[in-house]
Amino acid sequence: MDAPDLTTLDDREYEQLAIQHAHPRHRDPDTWALLTNPRHLERTRAALTNVHQRTAATLRRRKTERDAFQQECHARGEAGKKEWFATRTDYERWRRGTAGFHQMVQSAISELNKAQRIQNHRATTQQSAQAAREALRKLAVAVQRHQALHAKSGTLAGQEDYELWQLLDQLTVPCGPDQEPHTLRTMLDFYWTDVETVTDADAERAAAERVMRRAPAGRSAEYTGVPRARHVGNEKRLAG
16 A cells, blocks of 8 residues: 555544554554654654543543442442343453453554654764864864965974874774765865865975985985085195
8 A cells, every 4th residue: 555645634533543453463554654754743642642632531431430339339239230240241251352442452562663763863973973073073174274374384294293194094983875984084085175276386295205204203215314514626725
């Protein structure tokens, strides 16, 4: 059967549909999935809660009426007792059927409550993950700016700076449909920051910075050693 459009149902129609699918054996999977969807779950629970409350009130009222009828019958002596016992079978049949229906609705409400808790947990987990991801993005941007500032100023970076910058290439986050891990630097290059045109000067600074990053403590091995003085013609008459 085709699942109905729940948005077109009034309260009475919606309630009847929820009752029809309250028992697991009588459910159409697609319709029950709609009834428990986050968009409709609260309405479904409210509808069944109203049914549950009305049934409970009916059970209490009928019991009160039955107790009063019993007293009336006993007060009329033997004839009254016969009338009491004659109506007992029908009442008990009604009571068992109504109590069973009441319990079935209660079980369905319990299922809805469990589904709501699961949805709340998922929403909270998702919000926490998004908050953590956003915090990591801000941290990565700050580290990238710190590295860019050093490259722009041309100042010599320390070992602690390189260790900090290397985290952009070491830490990963899941991304994409398959949730494959990508480094923070990749996320910055493609997702987390705006792309800007690189000038020749920027490229030169970046190349110099890459050379500096290969050094163990901010000093490139390519430039190590003591420079030697060279004097053409030995004009300063230095000793040979």
